[in-house]
Amino acid sequence: MAVTFSDLHTESGLKSLNEFLSGKTYISGDQLTKDDIKVYAFVKNPSDAFPNASKWYDAVSSRLVESFPGKAQGVSFSGQAASAEAAPANPIPVYLQAGADDDDDLDLFGDETEEEKAAAEAREATKKESSKKKESGKSSVLLDVKPWDDETDMKKLEEAVRSIQMPGLLWGASKLAPVGYGIKKMQIMMTIVDDLVSVDSLIEEQLTVEPCSEYIQSCDIVAFNKI
Structure with missing residues (x-):
């Protein structure tokens, strides 16, 4: 009707x-x-x-x-x-x-009109740009890596640490620092992509289990800063 x-x-x-x-x-x-x-x-x-x-x-x-x-x-x-x-x-x-x-x-x-077409194209480009996933944040982390005793080969210990590779993880500079009784610990910097790397999981599932645990007794986070 x-x-x-x-x-x-x-x-x-x-x-x-x-x-x-x-x-x-x-x-x-x-x-x-x-x-x-x-x-x-x-x-x-x-x-x-x-x-x-x-x-x-x-x-x-x-x-x-x-x-x-x-x-x-x-x-x-x-x-x-x-x-x-x-x-x-x-x-x-x-x-x-x-x-x-x-x-x-x-x-x-x-x-x-040409102006309207240009405006439409600009709006479409803006939508596509905003729909792209924003890059995840990054953090700079300083780790204390402690050996079992004064007889631990610190060069092997560092090699074990740096052997761990994964997306979003980049190892940086390192140095040895005295702990006491002739024992030294290694301090090492690393940069991580926050959404890809969990520092806690890295320590618990990589650095303190075999084969790294042959040289590493424990790891501690000394500094954790957003970049």
Whole structure:
């Protein structure tokens, strides 16, 4: 059954539209369609006396401004422009047939200009850039690596430590520092990618188990700084 809105520039027409839009966001439901554009072309901004129609008008206006910035003041049907600010002098019926194939020549705002194409491309590039995964943070860590006793080969100990390789882990400078009773510990720097390397897991599952445990008695985190 066809739904008819006529005299949309009058209170009776707006009242009919307001009643029809009760409980709806757009003419056809929750999606903006050509039906909304057609009606919008013949409606001036409804007053608060027609809350449903006013809410619908604002929703359509917002969508048009988003899609076609700077050109949302009118639409054209088969090349004939109609202003959203000036309603026609004579009553104009608008027929909305549910399920009808309404693919007549509907030129919303004319051909897209070069400026609009450039703006669209810029928006698309911004979306792609923002959708890229941000690079994970990095940290600088100083470890104390302690041997079993003063007879531990510290060169072998360092080789064992540096033999551990994994994505996101980069070993840095090292030095020996006295502990006491002739025992020295090794202090070594490393840079890690936070999302890829867990220092606790590195110590518990790599540095203090075989084969590294042959030389390493324990490891302690001396400093942990975000880069």
